[in-house]
Amino acid sequence: MGKWRWSRVGIMVAGFWVCGSAPPPGGAKVSLTYANASCNPEKSWSCLCVGSPGDASAPLQEIGVDLEALKKEGWPCVKGDFDRDGQADFAFPGKDYSCNGGVPVRVLFTRNGEVRDVSALPREVSCLQLYGIRSRKGPHGTPPTKR
Numbered sequence: 001m002g003k004w005r006w007s008r009v010g011i012m013v014a015g016f017w018v019c020g021s022a023p024p025p026g027g028a029k030v031s032l033t034y035a036n037a038s039c040n041p042e043k044s045w046s047c048l049c050v051g052s053p054g055d056a057s058a059p060l061q062e063i064g065v066d067l068e069a070l071k072k073e074g075w076p077c078v079k080g081d082f083d084r085d086g087q088a089d090f091a092f093p094g095k096d097y098s099c100n101g102g103v104p105v106r107v108l109f110t111r112n113g114e115v116r117d118v119s120a121l122p123r124e125v126s127c128l129q130l131y132g133i134r135s136r137k138g139p140h141g142t143p144p145t146k147r
Contacts, residue, residue, distance in 0.1 A: 027055035029113045032090055035074035041130035045099065048074030049090060056108045059118040063104040064095025078130045087111055091121075091128060099127040 032051040039047035050070065053060055057067055069075055076097050082089045087110050094103040102124030109117040135144055 027114055028052065030054035030056070030088075030090075030108070030110050030115055031113075032077070032079070032088075034079065041078045041080070045127045045129045046076060047078065049077035049079065049092075050074040053090075053092075053108060053115070054110075054113075055115045056106070056118045059106050059120075060092055060108075063092070063106055065092055065106075066095075076128065078128050080130050082107060083109055085111070087116075093125065093128050097126075097128070102126045 030051075030053060032049045032053065035048040035050040041047045050073070052071060053067070060070075061067060065075055076093050078091045079088055080091070081087065082091070089110060090108045092106050092108065094105065097103050103126070105121040105125050105128065107119045107121065108115060109119070137144060
């Protein structure tokens, strides 16, 4: 009996199961930050990231992310540690992002400044926002979290 090899790995992000594939190691560095350093993704659904997505350009372009805008002016994103490995991860909504309708989302997972994985959420999302850890019920009916 042969060994199973997994080319895709399931990861839980924001309560959704997503699948993705890892780019080859030793690629371009991810250099992303919020365009406005004071933007808080727990309070705003319109934070913009600016910089380079490293080797994640192709999957972001698939959903309509304008890489020139990302590099210069910024593109909507949510920065967090979605896989709880202590490294920054970024969720990017696709073209025409707004709270008026769903768009595809790609989640860029990093390790040591490089792209570790890029995953697609299984359904379109609107109003992408980070919900932080809280012991009591949060805004908009967000339930308490255990950690």
